[in-house]
Amino acid sequence: MPKNYNMKEIILELLDGRELSKKELLETIRKKSERSTSDKTLNESLMILLKEKKIYITNYDFSIYDDVKRIQSIKPEGIVFGLMKTDFVEIETLIKLLESSDVNEVRNASSKLKKNFRNKIDDLKSRNSFEFHEDLDSLFNKTIFHIYSQSEEQKRILINKFSWSLSNEEGSVNLFEDILNYMEAQD
Helix, strand or coil, rough: CCCCCCCHHHHHHHHCCCCCHHHHHHHHHHHHHHCCCCCHHHHHHHHHHHHHEEEEEEEEEEHHHHHCCCCCCCHHHEEEEECCCCCCHHHHHHHHCCCCCHHHHHHHHHHHHHHHHHHHHHHHHHHHCCCCCHHHHHHHHHHHHHHCCCCCCHHHHHHHHHHCCCCCCHHHHHHHHHHHHHHHCCC
């Protein structure tokens, strides 16, 4: 049995509901595991999860530099990972957080939504079913603006549809493509 047999599952479990740096992940895994876990084993599992789009890079923890004033290198230990939210309810919650009065909460929700948006774009590109004529950030911003410029009832319907389109539910990619076609036609 390979050494990293269940490493991916352990990482996903640790990231459930929180974000951790590579350093924190390795320390926690080593504490919980009866076996020594190598940096290479963790790296391999993290790269697989990134490639599978189950996790993503959320931030960078500068505290690993211990008050060094002039940072001249990037330490991978500071990379912070989080779970990719692809459930309809989680996506809907992120969209609703865009109305929060907390600027950091809005920024965090927007970042996660844009990541899901880009992943769906990648799905469409792999199907060769959609051509993009706009900058992706502009298209995302235009879509969110359109949703929030509607009446309350229409806004609720559009939030549900957009949430479904960004989720991993069946038919979500087709709905996402329909939404993008509609948004591009608005010009």
